Amino acid sequence: MTNKALALLLIATFGVAMPACKKTEGCTDPAATNYDPSADKDCCCEYAPTPTPSNTVNVNANITNNTTWTSSKKYVLYGFVEVEAGVTLTIEPGTIITGDKDTKGTLIVNRGAVIMAEGTSTDPIVFTSNQPAGQRAPGDWGGLILCGKAPVNLPGGVGIVEGGVEAPFGGSDAADNSGKLRYVRIEFSGIPFQPNQEINGLTLAGVGSGTTIDHIQVSYNGDDSYEFFGGTVNVKNLVALASWDDDFDMDNGFSGKCQFLVSLRNPDLADQSGSNGLEHDNDGQGTTATPYTTPVLSNVSIFGPQATPGTVINTNFKRSGHLRRNTHTRVYNSVFAGFPTGLLVDGSSCETNADAGELKVTRCAYAAMGSLLAVASGSTWDIQTWFDNGGNMSYADNAALGVADPFNLTSPSFVLNGGSPLAAGASFGEADLSDPFFEQVSYKGAFGSDNWTSGWCNWDPQSTPY
Template sequence: MQVASKLAYALLVLFGLTIAFTACKNDDQPAPVLGITSFSPTTAPINGTVTITGTQFNATPASNTVTFGSAVADIISASTTQLVVRVPAGAQNGAISVATGSQKVASSQTFSIGTRAVITKTGSVTANETWTADNVYLIAGFLYVRSGVTLTIQPGTIIKGGTKDLDPTGALKGGTLIIEAGAKIDARGTATNPIVFTSNKPAGQRGYGDWGGVVLIGKAPTNQPGATAFEGGISGTTGTYSDVNDNSGTLQYVRIEFPGIALLAGSEINGLTMYGVGAGTTIDHIQVSYSGDDSYEWFGGTVNLKNIIALRGFDDDWDTDWGYSGKVQYGVALRDPNVADQSASNGFESDNFAGTGLPATGPNAGLPLTSPVFANMSNFVFSGTPSSAVTAGGSGAYQSGMHLRRNTNISIFNSMLAGYPEGLRLDNGATTATGTSANLAAGTLQLRGIVLANDEIPSSTTVVRGANGLTTADAIAFFNTTAYANKVIPSSEVATLLLNSANFNLTAPNFLPQTGSPLLTGAVWDGKGADAFFTKETFRGAFGTVNWTQGWANWDPQNTNYN
């Protein structure tokens, strides 16, 4: 009996302990708390941007308080895991703090103030001025460099284009640098220290058309009547200029990223826009990336260019109009196949007049014809089957590698266009007498040494076609003239070109053809191609055995820290 009592007592104690332990056990996870995981960059100048990652931030920007020492920062955007802030004046080196409601936390990383201040530029530049690499420059609204003034920009300088909301006039115009007729820009970067125009948004949040772009206006001829308005809301009008050697300055080793903005329907600012820019101007080693309209557009003028890049543009890569008659050698365009414009994006788009006939009569009206000469150009869109469907990330579709229309007199030599739904569209325009066909008949529109590769959609084998009174049969007969040495390489034979395996890599391309590629030979330099401006390369396309983009080009500007 006594043993039984002891056993019962032991069981009772064990049961009580079990209840106690069970009551003490807590399987609930701790509630998430405010925390800073990291921030980048760890060094930035006053007015630079810093991205803070962490937990339990408030998705409403105003419900967070971020301090750099005792200085409170402006919050640009907010989510529960990320805050993008602007470094405030009075910021101090040390930890960054974030507060939401009653919670506050400081970073374990240390932040330090960068040495480059952000200088905002607005309105007009009315006296000679130099922008230095120890500052970052922010263009807010339209910035005009007035006639007689030279703007000098040092190698390595970063210039940011402000978004529409930063326009101090309230007109919602994206930051745009405009070099007026009679003014000059002297922007000489180097291969190791290029000058960069880019978006004011932080890395990872940049996009097409964040700002306007760079506009040069010169005093070389256009074929427009005097007092013709510029596109995109730029003030002023064309003059009846005639100085073919006018000098708007120098652009060398310059990148222009996330520009191209539409301010009016059918009236846009491009990545690099050139109005009547003369042959005295020096432009080479330029990269336009993620332009919201054309990457490059020439409105008349005589300027010559070499070594130019168009990366992942939205509309056309090379757009010529208003009587442009300069020369261009070495250009490469790499497109995102998922992004195209509603107007149907082309590699080359070339016009001379834009209506039912030539412009009204009068000084500079109708002449000169648009007659540039391009050589050693490469355009790449689809590595697989081309498509003319509306693209996933854009508002339109791809059309032609070359759409030549409206009395254009353009010539293109030793170039390759790969992956368009059609390679060449020869478009007569509105009138036969003054249309593109007249220039074909005269032998002044010259296409020589052209390779059209993988340029046919599955429903059609018509790589070359005519339009608006110029028949497809005539277009094909012209392109296939034996002496012109043009070639069509169907999709089934593209491998014979021995393109580089990284040719279509959007963030790390390599355009050099493989050893033994037929592109390394076969160039034609007769007719307009014999001009002394052109280096008489043996290869077709933009590259032989030298990668001229190396060192200064940036194939991933979306993720580059420019503070």
């Protein structure tokens, strides 16, 4: 072949092939709005906004007329959503309500408003995070707040809900009715705006005894699972799972009756303020303001973070019960297990109340505490004698309680084994317990042989697709 012929052959070959190496830029994704079928180098794809599903309702304004939320739709709360006075919000069984993470969606039932949220044991109502399964966390949204007109011990008889909400609560109607909450779950809520200014899982502020609250589960909340600011509401069958701060916080003159309460803690999750099972105050300063904080609790089970002595726990865990600041709490027929400290009676006012029979812990069982009893620094009060005179018992380890599997975070069983010392010994002879509200059972703690959490509680909400 001559040199000229070889050159022509090379030109013919590479003259055609070389332009193919220069790729055309464009979007190669058929799902994009600017898809270019002729492009062979992916660049700059653009996509249409994801449409809101047709069965999703965005709730971003106050509720000013009687409204029903149905189970055929999902509701998303944006920011503070208030049910205004004179208005009833009805929520059907099986309805799912989520709180927007960016705006910290929160539902507030104002004084004079009513919420009728009645789920069933097979079809509970769920308030939860709007994040996907596996990506949820405590504090994803605000929580559920009920404000009533029942007495509180704050100046002027009226308070303002903490956590930036600024909704008033309290009044003179002890029998005030804010509606019904039954078979309701509240998950991944709780916003700590700043110290002592938080939204809890379920906030009950000045809520009256005309309100019905039973079968509620608060799980993985960023502050207290339940906080009662005054009021007279009576509650039954409450579950607190893996909250950050306290399980059942009661103050500002709360005087309701409580039966069948249970809590279980995650050993990794505790708040820097100190996490307790019960935390009760008369008010923030421990004054003699009335009405006194005088809740009556029976059949409570508080299971802390320490299943065994070797369990590594967050150092912010403190006590299964912290009674302080002039509270007049009465606790009967209950069980406390697995905390660094069992019971702290904190301050001279509480010691005086205890000696006068106005603060009581009676016929209760304590197990596997780092230290059983504590008093304020410098106090010489004989808490051990007072504890013993109340007919209370203590056990070295949790197994001695004879509870089936109470420390299993994703599938606990709180029912009693055969031969459990908790199966007998409860009593309802005190005047505090004479009200028909209290179901007179033989066992101590929140459970006998009946697992009342079955069917409606969710012990692994992180994995649940909503």
